[in-house]
Amino acid sequence: MNAPQRVGRRAALAAAVTAVVLLPATSAAAHVSVDRVEPRDDGTSAVTFVFDHGCDGAPTDAVQVTMPEGVEALAAVAPDGWTVDVTPDQVRWAGEPVADGEVTELTVDVRMVGTAGQSFVFPAVQECTSGDSYDWADTDGSGAHPAPMLVATSSMLSAPPAPAAPPSVPMGPLVAALAVASVGAGVGGGWAASRHRRRL
Template identity: 30%
Template sequence: MSKRLAVVGTATLGVTAAIVLGTAGVASAHVSATATSTAANSYTTATFSVPHGCDGSPTTKIEFQVPESVIEVTPTVNPNWTITKATAPYTSPPASADDESAEDAGERVTSVTYTAKTPLPADERDTFALSFSLPDGKPGDLVEFPALQTCEKGSVEWNQEQKAGEAEPEHPAPSITLTAAGATDDDGDP
């Protein structure tokens, strides 16, 4: 009797492990982001992971769209990839209120593209790091970096918005969830 329970328990444990490992594989199949800091208004380095190619095809390029709420971004060099940045004139409500012209307002990075020197095999992963200041916001707000993964054959747009309380979309945009802003010197007693 106890031998039979041990066999059934072992089989149940094996099935449970297979389900958990299978789910972990699916969850890690997305282009994802992790950050050194998630506090609103803090400086962070976000590391984006590209875990696979497009339906078995090697990755040749990955382009990250920079949200308007992120003013400056600095890409980290990856020796296997070349980096290009697209920019656009930056104008903010405070700039126009001060009667600054568009030329005086400067430019902001709108996207960062990493192009492979040699295509990344579909069964290998790589990471890409961007440094920037997180925007102001409430805890739980998402800062999304839609990405376009281009492969030798095909492409995948990682651009679907993730909504709280809803199932994860098929191709979610890599994102960082803001936490409460850290205390500053101005928050202390006079």
């Protein structure tokens, strides 16, 4: 094989690899998805969701994301012109319509408890000005409406709360009570012995 042929084959191979790498990203852009997760030093993480389409061309005016078990929403950032309502179990963004094709990011601060390698699924509802909505809730990534999903790493996870310690018993009163009981037993024993001697 001569040099031009080798160069041609390398270029074709590089193009094929690039296509394979870009295919998941292109597919992910077709729905609401997890774009990135940024762990923090305090055991929390910022999870950013992204979408770039409306409902059959109609602009998006609200997105609601439900937290899975093991994930608690703490706070969220709203895009310009939008407001956000946060509860531990759910986050809802709403506001000025976002045109179809415009990339929009929605970031929420969360606390995740679980194990490294565990998948967390975030069902999402996208609402549009047309009155239509998309329910992104399929847990199978190949489904028609795949839910946003992430696989946790150890850096994303917060340590579970330590179990509550059993209530401690104050030692002072206990020692005092034992001392009184001991003294009482001694006095009682001495009194009984004294009575026995007097009878003799």
